Amino acid sequence: MRNNAIGLLLVGALGLGTTEARAEPVMIGSAAIDFGAGAGAGLTLTEGRFIFAVTPIASVQLFSENVLSAADNGRTFVATAANDDDFAEVARQLTNGVGNYVETLFATPSSGAGGTGYAAEGDLFKLSTPDFRGFTISSFAFRVDEFGPRPYPPGSPDLYLFVKGELMVFGNGGSDPLPTPEPATMMLLAAGLAGLVVRRRMQV
Helix, strand or coil, X not given: CHHHHHXXXXXXXXXXXXXXXXXXXXXXXXXXXXXXXXXXXCCCCCCEEEEEEECCCCCCEECCCCCECHHHCCCXXXXXXXXXXXXXXXXHHHCCCCCCCXXXXXXXXXXXXXXXXXXXXXXHCCCCCCCCCCCEEEEEEEEEEEEEEEECCCCCCEEEEEEEEEEEEEEECCCCCCCCCCHHHHHHHHHHHHHHHHHHHHHC
């Protein structure tokens, strides 16, 4: 019986810390988006596209298929591996430990696309590292806080189409909790301890 108890103890001890409690994805980075595109005096733009692009910009983009309108105020668009063909490449570049060139763009039908480029992902998301190395990215989200035309500068006859919102990155990894034992492992360990106690009492 003593050997059996010791065996259970060993199994339980080996099992401790081997199973990780996977955390639900959390927001691991975000960037404020605030763009305007001009339409000219008396003209009104009503549609546009927000684009998050990585090198090479021409072929690797997220959110470019979403045509935004005033009806999208308050809406959040989500890009995952299931609904965006470029998700895997964007996630790979954002976790490869290298600062890759990225750009946030705002495109309208009449004024083309304008945006801001960043030498590294860490610059856009204000990270202390070049990118999200050590994390597993599960999704990207773009929340539209404000979309619509307005005079710019204020009082001008020239109308601009503005989009304001937040670009968010969700994932886990770097901030995951420490591995925790499964309930079955704890039960094995407890059974082993109980066996040793019984054995000790029988010898007394």
